[in-house]
Amino acid sequence: MKRSILGLILVALIALAVAPAFKPVKAEQPWGELKQWRIEGWKVIETDVVTIIFPAGGRHPIFIWYYNKENATVHVVHFKGIWDYFTINMSQLIEFRRNLNFTAGLVNKTIVYEQIKRALEVEEAYERLKLQLNATLEKAKQARMGIEEALNATEILRNKYEWAYQIHARVMNMTDEIENYCHEAADYMSDFNETLQEIKGECAEGGCDVSAKIMIMNTLTKQIVNKLIERIPAILNQTRELNVTILKELMLEICVEVDDVASTLVTLEHELNVTNEIIIDFFGPMHYIAQQVKTHMNECRSHIVKLREKLYLIKELAQAIIEEADELDDRVTEAHSHIEHAEKEVEVIKEMIHEVTVDIEKLAANYTEVEVLVNVAVNVSVTVTNTVEILHELNTTVDVDVANTLANKVHVNVNKVKTAMVEIEKEINKTISKCHEIAEEARHRARSLKDLVAAWAAKWHPPLFHFASAFWDLTDVGPIKAEDGTEIGIMFTFKLTHVPNPNFKFLEDNLMVRCRFYFVPVEEVVNNVTYTVTKAELKMDFVLSKWEWILDEIKAILEEQYGIEVNGTEGLALWIDVASLNAEELHRRQMTLVEAAENIEKAAAKASVLTHVDAEGKEVKVKVNVEVNATKEYERPLPVPKEVGEHLTIELLSEEATLGGFFRFINIATITYPNGTKETVNVKAAYLEAGGFLRLFICYPYFNGGILEHDPSIGLEVEETTTPEATTPIYTIEAPTGGEVEPGVALAIMTATPAATQLTVAQGETLTIEVSLKDAAGEAVEAATVKVTLAGTTYTATEIEPGVYSASIPTEDLAPGEYVAEVEASKEGYTLAEASVNIVIEPRPAHVIIGLETVVMTAVAVGAIATAIIVTKKRAEKKV
Known part of the structure; x- marks a missing residue:
């Protein structure tokens, strides 16, 4: 802003060199004259x-203030x-x-x-x-091709052993048949012997x-039977082994045995013929015995012929x-030659399947989708290993039956x-398809989230919503009055009415700063919290009726649509710059006060007298050196008192002395909900040393x-x-809340002080309670209504002198004991005053009787009464 008449006037005002022309608004208040005027938009x-x-x-809102007596x-x-900020993984602001x-970048x-x-x-x-x-699939396919080779090899092997088995079966059948022939031949010999016995007998x-x-x-x-029943079967029993050489030798041996039997049979036949000739010679051919x-x-001879046929x-x-x-x-031999080939083929697929199995097990360790393959692969691997073991066993087996079973x-x-x-x-293949789906879904999710962030951005x-980027209305400066019409302060409000930025349109008519300036100290009450506003203190209410919370949208989208849990909290920070400037230095540097207020950073670099601030509150004291410029660093936490309703006061200091100015705020904020319920929330603060001024951030939670x-x-x-x-x-005074701009009617503070906090009287005596009423200035309050309540009965006190009230209370009906008398004083335009007095009611005192006769008579009377009571009691007991 160029140097203007306004700047000159304000500089002159600071220096008290020029008294501007105005007509005082009010001049008869006991606290002095109030002057107000408007110049060049200020x-x-x-x-x-x-x-x-x-x-x-x-x-x-920008506020400039100075002490009239020391206005340099x-x-x-x-x-x-207002800054909108977000903390991740924090439940509290x-x-x-x-x-x-x-x-969007932070999110x-x-x-x-x-x-x-x-x-x-x-x-x-x-x-x-x-x-x-x-x-792995390629390995599996190669393994399957290898399996086809192994399958062909084992098929040939099985066929060879099947053929051998069939031959062996035929051999076994023939050996069984030989054995049957031997038994039949032996039976012929048995019949032959029986016939011989008949010949012998005849x-x-x-x-x-x-x-x-x-x-x-x-x-x-x-001899023949022995060969047929024992020798040849014994040889046949040895043919069960697969050793073909032994089998052939045994068969040759059987042929020899058969030839031997045949030779014996010739001898037998000869002896039979000789015997026949002997018999014919002895009896003659025609003899009946012959x-x-x-x-x-x-x-x-028939038996011998049959035997010879069997031997053949x-x-x-x-x-x-x-x-x-x-x-x-x-x-x-052929089958054995194929075992080696089959073993080789199976060993090949064993290695392939082992590789497949290892691959699957490794993948399953990281991907649940592959787990279904593990058992199948392991079982296949076990089966192949078992097959290799069977082939090894087959290679050493000579039993054709066993070999055939193993080959199968x-x-x-x-x-x-x-x-x-x-x-x-x-x-x-299924898992690959599923992997493709998952990868596609993940790709889509990533792309969608990127697009979402771009859309959010x-x-x-x-x-940051810059207050300077919008238009504000200032209400008329109006009086704050007590109930009796006394003006005790003024009030005005900054209201945000127009926001050019469409992103912050929602703030129009939803943001204001209510201001109250009191000529006298008052007690403000907000949401049952009471605090003192001192004389000449400008009290401001920062009121925000609406905010578009980004966190709500994030949660709605990320949690509901993407299943992403958002654990964090959103808050707002009211950004305030606080400075103390040397007016003469500003004037020397040709900078108006308004220019300085609008550009504190520039003004502080030229004319700051602020070197330190003391941030003080209950159990809090922090000294900040604002000469340091830490604006390129991150903000630091500023401790605030923990006890509800306590203030943090920031005192403005120079190197040598206190500058007199202060900025303070209470450690809680009030939230009023549409249904009328109210809630108090903790307020936090942060700051930056800004090179000659303080950059303050008052932090509010989600509301x-x-x-x-x-x-x-x-x-x-x-x-x-x-x-x-x-x-x-x-x-x-009740401070305004919600959309209100005016406070309630101010009531003068009145106190009630009993003449005594404890009184003792005997039962039956009149109790007198006196109370004096004074206002905050110590002046007597006259014409008030004072009521005293004792034991459920209320008595009205009478003003006995200015501001002093007395109530007389009978005690006839009050039993001895301790009581509390409640005092309540009221007067229009004043606060209700209350007090209490502890009351002790003692028993009524006994009468003192003078004279011996009276004492004796009294004693006799008492004794007679006591005796009568005892007698009456005994009679009553008898009746019962």
């Missing part, structure tokens, strides 16, 4: 103690704006810092970025998993003794077995592995749907404002 209020200057309208130092409080400004950094990063990591992880699964009847020949033939038949023997001889069949089977043995040998088992196992690998491939209001009210104030600590008269409240 309002000036002057009392006997302080001068206050602030924008007259259109501009945001000018104090400035500049309401700069912390002090403001600029790096917590609620922006991205503290919440969304991690989610985007996680989504991208998920996408990358599942894309990587897809690649790994594809690699010859003996005719006197022909052929027993020696019969004995020889019995011996021969025993004829009978001839029949038996024919039977014997046995030998034929033995020779056939020898031929089969050669083929069995070839088949077993090998083939079945490989088939199982093939089926399982097909299943693994299917599951891998374009949509959200900036974190969605309510109206926030907080009351900072400015003033002077000088002789006129620190005396008991200036600090002891004279009036009490």
Whole structure:
């Protein structure tokens, strides 16, 4: 702002060199004359103690004030704006810092970025998993191709062993048949022996003794039977082994045994013929015995023929077995030659499947989607290992039956592995598809969150609302009156009416700063909290009726649509710059006071006298060196008193002395909700040393749907404002709340003081209670109504002298004991005054009787009465 008449006038005003032309608004108040005028868009209020200057309208709240007697130092409080800030992972609000400004960038950094990063990591992880699964799938496919090779090898192996098994089965059948033939042949020999016995008996009847020949033939038949029943079966039992060489040797041995039996049979037949000739010679051919023997001889020859046929069949089977043995040998040799190939193929797939299994187990350790494959893969691996063990066993087995079973088992196992690998491939393909879906979902989520942040950045209001960027209306400066019409202060309000920035349109008519300036000390009451406003203190109520909370939108979107839990809190910080400037230095540097107030940073660099501030409150004392410029650093917490209703006072100091100005605020704010309920919330603070001035941030928590009210104030600590008269409240007043702009009617403070706080009287005596009433200035309060309540009965006191009231109370009906008399005094325009008096009612005293006769008579009378009572009591007991 260029140097103007306004600047010259204000500088002159500070220096008290020029007295501006005005007509005082009021001059007959006991506290002095109030002057106010408007010049060049600024309002000036002057009392006997302080001068206050602030924008007259259109501009945001800036307050300039100075002590009239020492006006070289000018104090400035500049309401700069509101910061919206956010703290992550905090359930309670912390002090403001600029790096917590609620922006889309902050949300991205503290919440969304991690989610985007996680989504991208998920996408990358599942894309990587897809690649790994594809690699595993290729291994599985190769393993399956290897399984086909192994399956072919085991199929051939099984067929070879099946062929060998069939040959062996035929051999076993033939050996069984040989054994059956042997038993049948042995039966022929048994029949032969029986027939011989009949021949022997018939010859003996005719006197022909052929027993020696019969004995020889019995011996021969025993040899034959022994061969057939014992020797040949014993050889046959040895053919159960797979050793083909031994089998052939045994069959040759059976052929030898058969030839031996055949030779014995020739001898037997010869002996039979010799015996027959002996019998014919002895009896003659026509003898009936000879004829009978001839029949038996024919039977014997028939047995020999049958036996010879069986021997032929046995030998034929033995020779056939020898031929089969050669083929069995070839088949077993072929089968064995295929075991090695099968083992090799199975070992190959074992390694492949092991790799697949290891891959799957590793992936399953990090991805639950792969877990379903683990058991299948492990079971396949176990089956293949078992197959290898079976092949090793097969390689050492000589039993064709066992070998055939093992070969079948090998083939079945490989088939199982093939089926399982097909299943693994299917599951891998399913998992790959699922991975693709998850990766796509994660990619979409990341893209969506990025787009969301971009949309927020374009949509959200900036974190800082500059008060200077909007238009404010200033209401007329009006009086604050006591009930009797006495003006005790003035009031005015800054109202935000127009915001050009569409992002902050919601603030129009929803933000104001109510101001009250008292000529006398008063007691303000807000939401049951009482505090004192001293003389010449400008009390301000920062009232914010609406705020668009970004946190609400974040929670609604992130939690409901994305399942992201938002753990944090949003708060607002009222930004205020506080400075003390040297008016003469500003004038010397050709800078008007208004220019200085509007640009504190520049003014402080030229003319600041503020070097320190003391922030003091109950159990709080902080000294801040504001000469340091820490504006490039983050804000620091400023402790505030913890006890509810306590103030933090910031005293403005120079290097040498106190500058007299102060800024203070209470440690709680009030929130009024639409339903009328009220809540008090803790207020925090932060600050920055700004190189000659203090940058202060008063911090408020989330208050969605309510109206926030907080009351900072400015003033002077000088002789006129620190005396008991200036600090002891004279009036009490209800401060405005919500959308109100005017306070309630001020009531003069009245106190009631009993003449005595405790009185003792005897029962029946009249009790007199006196009370004096005075206002805050110590003046007697006359014509008041004073009532005293004792034991449920209320008595009206009478004014016996100015401000002194007396009530007479009878005690006839009051029992001895302790009581409390409640005193209540009222008068229009005054506060209700209350007091209490402790009352002791003693028993009524006994009468003193003079004279011996009277004493004796009294004693006799008392005794008679006592006796009568006792007698009456005994009679009553008898009746009962």
